[in-house]
Every structure is written in C-alpha cells, then in structure tokens.
Amino acid sequence: MAKVEIIDSKKKIEDLVKKLAKQRAFVFNIEVEEKASFPVKLLGASFCFEKQKSFYVPCLKSEILNFKSIFENSKILKYGHDLKRNFEALKHAGINLDGATFDTMIAAYLLNPGAKTYKLENLIPTKFGEKITPEEELTGKGRKKINLGQVAMEKISLYSGERAEAVWRLVEVLKEELRENELLKLFENLEMPLLPVLAEMEIDGVKIDARLLKKYSKQAEKDLEKISEKIFKLTKTKFNLDSPIQLREVLFEKLKINPAGLRRGKTGISTEAGELLKLKDTHPAIDLILGYRELSKLYSTYLLALPKLIDSSTGRIHANFNQTVTATGRLSSSNPNLQNIPVRGEMGQIIRQAFVAPSGFKILAADYSHIDLRVVASLANDKNMIKAFRAGADIHRETASQIWNIPAEKVTPELRQAAKTINFGVxxxxxxxxxxxxxxxxxxxxxxxxxKYFTVYEGVKNFLEETRQKAHDLGFVETLFGRRRYLPEIYSPVPQIAAEAERMAINMPVQGTAADIMKLAMIKIAVGLPKISSSSKMILQVHDELVFEVPDRDVKKVAEFVKETMAGAAKLKVPLASQIEVGKSWGKMEHLET
DNA sequence: AGACTCACG
DNA sequence: ACGTACGTGAGTCTC
Known part of the structure; x- marks a missing residue:
C-alpha cells in the first residue's frame, strides 16, 4: 500500500508547496463535506506526483489558500478524477484552477461511453487488478449514509491519498489508450477545455422567480383537486390517480372499457397518454385523466421541485451539467434537469417565465436550426440535401417537394409534416x-x-448503409471528430437486439457530431465572451440551444458574436445557422434579427 | 430497486 | 400478425 504523508504543520505545508512548485504535473483531490449535494465545508486535499507516495493536507478553506499560486499556475499541470468538482471546490475557496489537463473520469468515459459508472473504485481494479477503498466504506450508503465531515481525519487521509496515487498511475495508462484509439485529440482539444466552461456554468447558475412558481403551484393544487373530484364522480370510484395499476383496474375492469389494440407493458395494459388518447371517445373520464396527468406532472416535477433547489446563498439554481453520462457525447443535466423544462402549452410558458434575468439583464437564447439534419447532409455528402441547405430552403418543404415532384409552394401542411417525420426519423x-x-x-x-426518399437522397441511403456496415466490421461507430460508441450487441444472435444496436449505430454519429459541434461552440464562446461583454454569462445548454444572461446594452453585440461563433464552430459541407431570441425571461422571448 | 410515465432535444 | 424511432432525468407507486 502506498504511503500517505500527513501535512499537519505550517512548516510541512511550506515544504509541500515548494515541492509542488517544482513539478511539471501533479494529481490533486479536494475532499469536501456535502449537504444535499451542495459542498458546504472543505476538509482537506491530497496530492501525488510520484508512484507509491502521496500527501494529505487536512485543512479549511483559509488554509488551502497556501496552495493558491500553485493551483493558478497554468505551467504546472493538474490531473485528477472528476476535476469539475474540484474546480468548483477551489473556486469556493477563492482559487481559480488553471492548467487542468487530465481528468481520468473523462478519459475513461471517452474510451467507453457506455459504462454504467466511472467511479475510481471500479476503474482501478480493471486497469491494475488491485482494489481501492470505496467511498461507501467511510460513509456507508443509503439512508445510513453519513457526511464525510463526520469521518476521522486519519481515515480520510488514507482514503484520499490512496486515490490520488492511483490516479497518478492511471493517467499514464489512459493517455496511452486514448492515443491508441485516436481519441487523444478529442480529449485534449474538446473535452478538457470544456470542463472549466461547464464548471463556470454550474457556479453561475440561473435566477429563478420562486414567487411565480409558488403562485401557480397553489393554483395547480386547486385545479388538480377539482379534476380529481370530477373523475371520481364520472367513474363512481375514488382511487389514486397517480397509480397506473389502480387506473387500469378502474378503466378496464370496473368500467369495462375495451382495451383491444392497446399496448401492453410487463405488468399489463399500458395507460400512457398515447394509449389513453385512443380511448378518448369511449368514456368522458379519459379526457379528464389526461388533463390530470399533464398538470400533475408539471406540478410535482417543476412547480413544486424547482423552488426547493434554489441555493439560499445565491438565490439561484445550480444544476449539474454532466460530461460523462451519455453514450452519444451529449451532455446531461441533473439536480435539477434543466434540459427538460417544459416548453409546450400554456403551463410550459408559465414555468419558463420563472427563469428570469436579473434587473438590467436579458435572457438571450441561441438555437442551432436543424443541426442534426445538417450533420446528416454533411456526413452523407448528399448532393440534394446539401443543395437545399445551401439555398437556405425550408428543408421539410423542400423534401416534400422533391419526393412528390411538386413545386415547393404547392406543398400542403400535411405533406410537409410527413416529410418532417421522415427527415426526423432518418x-x-x-x-x-x-x-x-x-x-x-x-x-x-x-x-x-x-x-422515394432514398431515391431523392441517395447519399443519405448510402451513408446509412455504410454506417451499419462499419458498425459490424469494427464493433463501433464514430462522430466527425472521432468520438466513439462501441456496440457489441450488434453481434447478438437475437434479431431484435441486433436491430436495436443498428439503430443506435445510425443515430450516434449524427447526434454525437451535433453534440461535438455544440461543445466546440461553447468553448469558443466562453473564450471570447468576456471580451465582448464582461458581465454576460452562459448559463444553460439544451443540446442545440445555448442560454445567456446579458446586460441590456450588450444584447446586440453578444447576439452577433454568439451567432457568428456558433456558425463557425465547425466546418461542414453545409452552413450552420442559428436563431436568436431575447426576453426578460426564458418564457417570454422575441426573435432578434441580427 | 424496478416499473411506469412523461418532461425535453 | 405484430414488439412500434435516438438520447436523457425525475416523480410516483409498488414490492
């Protein structure tokens, strides 16, 4: 077992700082106490810059400042596991981490984006065949979990020091694997530069009008109550509307509604909205149940939950933007998920109106238009589709026009919708x-x-076939920038499993390339934005949309800068276009001509 | 813990 | 005759 030296005096701290100053690179890990996933107290820091030897400094926020000049020196490289967390812990203590160039969690993710977790205690055994202490062993898990702050310093020092040393060895191994798999450029030029951008977004957070949410949550409670009573009257039964099992009993056993043609789940007939809609005319309660479901969802997931996540010290919501979750390269968001805030319907608008700009600021949103389909056109090198995008055409109208051989202006809304469905489905x-x-x-x-579609878009047809073939030949597919997704299921003897893998194989290069482009745009914007407007902030990313908080007087120049940067983020065979909207909140926006 | 449902792109 | 398209996270019920 590697040795962990405890640094518990002023003199020892000074010596360690001197040693760190001489290193080309080191691993560090900040240990914090968390409360409800917010870091509340700094406990200490471990360091490692050679095998078999690490250091642990039990220290408070004030004492970590001894290492400030080291952390802020970009010439001394920093390695770690989950550096975004560490970046944020340091920022909390007044330190701006620089030179963070190797995150083993992100490296492991790029090497296998399908894994369930990238916890160090799972990674180390597979790479080195040795075990390290899992966090559970210190804090327990489930309801009995205690805070790290309640664990003895000696235990934490061994735990933290051991991990720092393991990460030090892991860096070499993973770097070589990234190189072998041609993922090193993507790692160095895209994922690592994105890390501080996401950290800043999380730290800045988004302002929420809690009063508005509370007002509408009261209204929703009353409405839900009313709808429930009506449903109970119509069905002559009082039951839990939130229970699909009870609802199934009422609809299909008590009311004897014929469930023929409805989808079945593992436990019985499905009661999801799409299925209930088919029964709309069989009973007057169906419509009300659908209404109840919709409102109930918005009430519990947004109206009720969002205010609880407002940080009392900033008055804002600080979600996580996860960089190592999706199989395709997209980000994900959690605690709360700010990538699935309602947008459709009246209540959707109301909820978005609670995402506000502070006084003197505006919310500015920039959407890539049809980025997935532009990626398809470019990856497939499809002559017709490229031509349509270059001409700036309404792509779905153009598709309909070509498929049915009619002039664009003769395309009916129905035909356009059908073309949209297939463009989307591709x-x-x-x-x-x-x-x-x-x-x-x-x-x-x-x-x-x-x-007919594939006759018109022959390039797309060939691209889809080549992608399937590639997945079979290599066992993986990749994006324009070399991001990979391994698909072992494609060799499954079960046709359904293999077919599912084939669809994933087709989708990933498209969704993933779009995600790569958005990440590149975010990096470029984060670099340039302070020079354009020093108090503007990028606060959200929703896959093809970026949301900013911008001072009133900077709106125009920020809009122009963002639009240009998004367009220039990658060089495709088609132009990249975006739409800009501006408003006092995310729910009340107006299109901005630039 | 898993199933179901549903919010988003 | 039929299981019904990609990627996520969260609230609720049930066991």
Whole structure:
C-alpha cells in the first residue's frame, strides 16, 4: 500500500508547496463535506506526483489558500478524477484552477461511453487488478449514509491519498489508450477545455422567480383537486390517480372499457397518454385523466421541485451539467434537469417565465436550426440535401417537394409534416412501421415513401448503409471528430437486439457530431465572451440551444458574436445557422434579427 | 430497486 | 400478425 504523508504543520505545508512548485504535473483531490449535494465545508486535499507516495493536507478553506499560486499556475499541470468538482471546490475557496489537463473520469468515459459508472473504485481494479477503498466504506450508503465531515481525519487521509496515487498511475495508462484509439485529440482539444466552461456554468447558475412558481403551484393544487373530484364522480370510484395499476383496474375492469389494440407493458395494459388518447371517445373520464396527468406532472416535477433547489446563498439554481453520462457525447443535466423544462402549452410558458434575468439583464437564447439534419447532409455528402441547405430552403418543404415532384409552394401542411417525420426519423434509423405510425399513413404508403426518399437522397441511403456496415466490421461507430460508441450487441444472435444496436449505430454519429459541434461552440464562446461583454454569462445548454444572461446594452453585440461563433464552430459541407431570441425571461422571448 | 410515465432535444 | 424511432432525468407507486 502506498504511503500517505500527513501535512499537519505550517512548516510541512511550506515544504509541500515548494515541492509542488517544482513539478511539471501533479494529481490533486479536494475532499469536501456535502449537504444535499451542495459542498458546504472543505476538509482537506491530497496530492501525488510520484508512484507509491502521496500527501494529505487536512485543512479549511483559509488554509488551502497556501496552495493558491500553485493551483493558478497554468505551467504546472493538474490531473485528477472528476476535476469539475474540484474546480468548483477551489473556486469556493477563492482559487481559480488553471492548467487542468487530465481528468481520468473523462478519459475513461471517452474510451467507453457506455459504462454504467466511472467511479475510481471500479476503474482501478480493471486497469491494475488491485482494489481501492470505496467511498461507501467511510460513509456507508443509503439512508445510513453519513457526511464525510463526520469521518476521522486519519481515515480520510488514507482514503484520499490512496486515490490520488492511483490516479497518478492511471493517467499514464489512459493517455496511452486514448492515443491508441485516436481519441487523444478529442480529449485534449474538446473535452478538457470544456470542463472549466461547464464548471463556470454550474457556479453561475440561473435566477429563478420562486414567487411565480409558488403562485401557480397553489393554483395547480386547486385545479388538480377539482379534476380529481370530477373523475371520481364520472367513474363512481375514488382511487389514486397517480397509480397506473389502480387506473387500469378502474378503466378496464370496473368500467369495462375495451382495451383491444392497446399496448401492453410487463405488468399489463399500458395507460400512457398515447394509449389513453385512443380511448378518448369511449368514456368522458379519459379526457379528464389526461388533463390530470399533464398538470400533475408539471406540478410535482417543476412547480413544486424547482423552488426547493434554489441555493439560499445565491438565490439561484445550480444544476449539474454532466460530461460523462451519455453514450452519444451529449451532455446531461441533473439536480435539477434543466434540459427538460417544459416548453409546450400554456403551463410550459408559465414555468419558463420563472427563469428570469436579473434587473438590467436579458435572457438571450441561441438555437442551432436543424443541426442534426445538417450533420446528416454533411456526413452523407448528399448532393440534394446539401443543395437545399445551401439555398437556405425550408428543408421539410423542400423534401416534400422533391419526393412528390411538386413545386415547393404547392406543398400542403400535411405533406410537409410527413416529410418532417421522415427527415426526423432518418437520424433514428426508423423503419417503415414506425414511419407509418408517426405520419399516420399505412405501412405500404410508408414503404413507398421511404423508397422515394432514398431515391431523392441517395447519399443519405448510402451513408446509412455504410454506417451499419462499419458498425459490424469494427464493433463501433464514430462522430466527425472521432468520438466513439462501441456496440457489441450488434453481434447478438437475437434479431431484435441486433436491430436495436443498428439503430443506435445510425443515430450516434449524427447526434454525437451535433453534440461535438455544440461543445466546440461553447468553448469558443466562453473564450471570447468576456471580451465582448464582461458581465454576460452562459448559463444553460439544451443540446442545440445555448442560454445567456446579458446586460441590456450588450444584447446586440453578444447576439452577433454568439451567432457568428456558433456558425463557425465547425466546418461542414453545409452552413450552420442559428436563431436568436431575447426576453426578460426564458418564457417570454422575441426573435432578434441580427 | 424496478416499473411506469412523461418532461425535453 | 405484430414488439412500434435516438438520447436523457425525475416523480410516483409498488414490492
């Protein structure tokens, strides 16, 4: 077991600072006490810059400042596992981490983006065949979990020092693996530069109008109560509307509604909205149940939950933007998920109106338009689709026009919608059956439709076939920038499993390339924005949309800068376009002409 | 802990 | 005749 030296005097701290100042690189890890996933207290820091030897400094916020000049020196490289957390812990103590160039969590993610977790205690055994102490062993888990702050310093020092030393060895191994798999450039030029950008977004957070949410949550409570009573009266039963099992009993056993043609889940007939909609005309309660479901969802997930996540010290919501979760390279958001805030319907607008700009500021949102389909056109090198995008055409109208051989201005809304469904479906590896369902046409019509589509967009047809082939040949697919997704299921003897893997194979290069482009745009914007408008902040990313908080008088120049930077983030065979909207809140926006 | 449902792109 | 398209996170019920 590696030795952990405890640094518990002024003299020892000074000596360690001197040693660190001489290093080309070191591993560090800040230990903090958390309360409800917020860091509340700094406990100490471990360091390592050679095998078999690490240091642990039990210290408070004030004492870590002894290391400030080291952490802020970009010439001394910093390695770690989950550096975004460490970046934030240091920022809390007044230190701006610089020179963070190797995060083993992100490296492990790029090497296998399908893994369940990237915990160090899972990673070390697979790479070195040795065990390290899991966090659980110190804090316990589940309801009995205690704070790290309640654990003895000696235990934490061994735990933290051991991890720092393991990370030091891990860096070499993972760097070589990244190189072998041609992922090193993506790691160095995209993921690592993105890390501080995400950290700043999390630290800045987004301002929430809690009063507005509280007002509408009271209203929603009353409405839910009223709807419930009506449903109970109509069904002559009082039951828990939130229980699909009870609802199933009432609808199909008590009321004897015929469930023929409805989808079945593992436990019985499905009661999801799409299925209930088919029963709309069989009973007056169905409509009310759908209304109840919709309101109840918004009430519990947003109106009720969001105010609870406002940080009392900043008055803002600080979500996590996770960099090592998705199989395709997208970000994810949690605690809360700010990437699924409602947008449709009246209540969606109300909830978005609670995402506000502080006084003197505006919310500015920039959306890539049709980025997935532009990526398809470019990756597939499809002549017709590229031409349409270069001409600045309404792509769905243009698709309809070409497929049915009619002038663009003769395309009806229905035809445009059908074309939209297939353009959309292409990126999912959609089959005729799904198209028939999605576009409301027969299976035969769908087959004909697809066949014509592939005649018009022959490049797309070939691209899809080549992508499938590549997945079979190599066992992985990749984005324009070399991000990979391994798909071992593609070799499954079970046809359904193999087919699922094929659809993933088709979707990943498209969704993933779009994600890469957005990440590049975010990095460029984060670098340039302070020079354009020093108090503007990038606060949210929703896959193809970036949201900013901008001082009133800077709106125009920020809009221009963001638009230009997003367009120039990557060089595709088609232009990258974006839409800019501005408003006092995320719910009341107006289009901005730039 | 897993199933179900549903919010988003 | 039929299981019904990609990627997420969260609230609730049930066991």
């Amino acid at each position: 990126t999912y590896g959609m089959g005729a059956r799904a198209l028939a369902l999605g576009a409301g046409i027969t299976l035969d019509e769908a087959k004909q439709f697809i066949s």
